[in-house]
Amino acid sequence: MSKIRVYELAKELNVSSKDLINLLMDEFSIEVKNHMSVIEDEDAELIKELLGGSSDSSSEDGEKKTIVDEYEDELAEELNKGVRKKKKTKKQLEQEEIERNAEAASGVIEIGETITVKELSEKLGKPSNDVIRTLIFTGVMAALNQEIDFNTAEKVCEKYEVLVARKEENNELEEFEEEVEASEENLEKRPPIVTVMGHVDHGKTSLLDAIRHAKVTVGEAGGITQHIGAYTVTLNGEKITFLDTPGHEAFTAMRARGAQVTDIVILVVAADDGIMPQTKEAINHCKAAGVPMIVAINKIDRPGANIDRVKQELTEHGLVAEDWGGDTICVPVSAKTGENLESLLEMVILTSEMQELQADPNRKGKGTVIEAKLDKGRGAVASLLIQNGTLNVGDSILVGSTYGRIRAMFDDKGKKIKSAGPSIPVEVLGLSEVPAAGDRFVVVKDEKTARNMAESRKEKIRTESHQSSNRVSLEDLYSQIQEGKVKELSIVVKADVQGSVEAIKQSLEKLSTDDIKVRVIHGAVGAITETDVTLGAASNAIVIGFNVRPDNNAVAQAEKDSVEIKTYRIIYDAIEDVKSAMIGMLDPEYKEVVNGKAEVRMTYKISNVGTIAGCYVIDGKIVRSSEIRVIRDGIVIFESKLASLKRFKDDAKEVARGYECGLSVEKFNDLKEGDIIESYSMEAIKRKEL
Incomplete structure (x- = not known):
């Protein structure tokens, strides 16, 4: 038979159905509703064996008796006697089992990040009720099967004078890394992984399409069928994998997540346009990642192409062409005519050979x-x-x-x-x-x-x-230097004019000491953007703004990634803050708190009064008594106070988000539509003890 009903098994064992149901549910964890419920044949045979009700021969019974421990014998004895007080009997037997295991629980016990109350009681060799009682006294209400964290479990163990060690969880990725190191003899050459970057409209997509048409889709009907974000081309038997990413933003976003997938970067620069802002950003992102670059000077077929001018501009960013005595490979190409595409791919293969890229194909992927x-x-x-x-x-x-x-x-x-x-x-x-x-x-x-x-x-x-990120900030920079967490302070600089960028960059890099090196990984003109914050997150850098402000997306991203943004109006203050932080003397007394922002929708000029701006509050609230700054295209153009703030004809102390208001700025009448009025206040903070 494959199954048997409860009342049939009870009859065979010569016990009541009620006692058998209690035994099945309490001791064997078998769900039974009533005496008509069915149980598996394997479970029934086990119960028969334990309770001496098996139909096996008497000679075998004696042999089976030797493998039934005292705990199971007591269960059988209690059941055959018809004892009704199952709860008391179970408690007594549980206590005996705990006492038997108490010796195993002595000494040091290992606990992971979390543990159930039941598991903890078993490890301690103490009744679960006692452990729950101890938890209540420590202020934690937890049921038997509820999980508690390591710190809570440690407090309970201290009460019982038991030492605790944090159990190291197995990290599958680390195991795989070890496996790679152990199988070096199986390493084989692998294709390089290439990412294409550059300024918008410089021909990145055209270059990729030209390579695909030349090497992938020759003879294919229906054109390009690639939709997976990457593809492989072959040149003289050598394979190259291209990542079809949207640019340096995606490249750095992946790097911020710990994914360093690119072996080589092809930087596309238009021969008739030269180095542009996004080209400069791409160069800085590549340098921060430490990835070798090959410069593809595109659009050489155009009349205004000037290859030497591009090479000259590259030298301003630390990239000197090979034919000029440097180590940067520059290949003039034309995505339109296909000129020198093979030369570009040959340079990629040559660079990959210098890197000696290898992998073990025999291991798990x-x-x-x-x-x-x-x-x-x-x-x-x-x-x-x-x-x-x-x-x-x-x-x-x-x-x-x-x-x-x-x-x-x-x-x-x-x-x-x-x-x-x-x-x-x-x-x-x-x-x-x-x-x-x-x-x-x-x-x-x-x-x-x-x-x-x-x-x-x-x-x-x-x-x-729920825990704070370990991002570097000026406030805790000195302590991180002392602990050895920071050896290099990376900084992203944004300013209103190029001269300020260069001045801040040079001044900050001069602050480098034997303990810590200050490195400006990116400097540019304009407002602090989401891209700057992403670069800061990937490189664990601080973003410093001079006469510029972060946009809303940048602020949100900075909060999400725990990247510190510091803004200044005086270069000396920025340099002094960094210098003070490095020597452990930084002691800010005031913290800037932004109350809200309003956008100027319309302006009115009134004689003897000045310019009145009709505004819409887009974030937070505008406070009448606060300081304000006027921001135009991300750049601070004026700082002052509000001369007036009104809702319709009435004066207002503050205007909240989503409402319209009229305002005027003290000693400033050049308000224009689209300007942002930012309301802020300086909040006093306590002096920090170092």
Whole structure:
């Protein structure tokens, strides 16, 4: 038989159905509703064996008796006697079991980030009721199966005079790293991974398309079929993988997440245009990442092309062309005519050979997510770049805080494949959720392991979100230097004019000492933008603004990434703050608090009064008694106080977000539509003890 009813088993064992139901539910954790419920044959045989009700021969009974421990014998004895007080008996037996395990719980016990109350009581060798009582006295209400954190568990253990050690959780990624180091003899050459950057309209997309048409889509019907954010081309038997990213913002955003996927950067500069603001940004982002650059001087087919001028401008940013005695490879190309495309690819292969890029294709795959989306018909679709090992269909993978089993895999041309090696981009199906671009993935032994690790990571992310980030700031810079956390202070400088950028940059870099080096990784003219904050997050840098302000997106991003933005009106103050922070003497007495912002929608000129601005409060509130600054195109043009603030005809102390108001600024009448009026106050803060 495969199943048996409770009353039938009770009859065979010569006990009451009620006692048998209590035994099944309390001691064997088998859910039983009534005497008509069915239980599995395997469970029934086990119960018969333990209670001596088995139909086996008497000679076998004696043998089985030897493998039944005292705890099970007592259960059988209590049941056969018909004892009704099951709760008391269970409690006594539980206490005996705890006492038997008490010796194992002596000494030092290991606890992870969290532990259930039941597990803690077992490790301590104490009754769960006592542990719960101790938790209540420490101010924590927790049930038997509820989890408590390490610090709470440590307090409980102190009450019982038991030492606690934090259990190191297995990090699958670290295990894989060790595996890579241990298999150096299996290393083989891998294709380089290339990212194309440059200023808008300098021909990045045209260059990529030209390479694809020349090397990928020759003879293909229907044109370009690449949709996965990366593709591979072949030149003289050598493969090159191109990342089709939107530019340096995406490059740095991925780097901010810890994904250093690019081996080589191709910097595209138009021969008829030269170095532009975004080109300069791309150069600084590459330098911060420490990735080798190849400059592709594009549009050489145009009449106004001047290759030497581009090379001259590159020298201003520390890039000297090889034919000028430097070490920067410069290749004049034309995406339109296809001129020198092969030379460009040859330089990429040459640079990759100098780097000696290697990977082990025999190990389990690992890499990074390039793109991810939710497809209506296929579910979560992720584009992965394999950086080491081989990825196969059927592999269970852990991707960031999500997981899955690869159901299907496609290459960059949309063809179905079964496996892919290092530096090969693929599109996979089978993930439980859509991962984030820049998330790292590893292959694990099975889907259950992947799911458990993904859940653990989600919990860790939730925990970490409540804790402060360890970003560098001027206030705690000295303590971080003393602890050895900071050896280099990276700074992003934004100012209203180029002269100020250069002056601040040179002055700050002169502050470098033996203990810490000050390095300005990016300096530019204009308002502090989201891109500046992203670069600051990726490089653990401080953003300093001189006569400029951050836009709303930059402020939100800075709060999210815990990047410090400091704004100044006097260069000397900026230099003194950094200098004071480095020697541990920084002692700010006032902190600027922004109350709100209003946008000028219309202006009125009134004789004997001046210019009145009709404004709409777009953020926070405008306070009548506060200081204000006038911002035009992200640059502070005037600072003063409000001469008047009115709602309709009535004077107002403050006007909240979403309301209109009229205002005038003391000693300033050049208000224009589109100007931003920022209301702020200086808040006194206590002196810090160092």
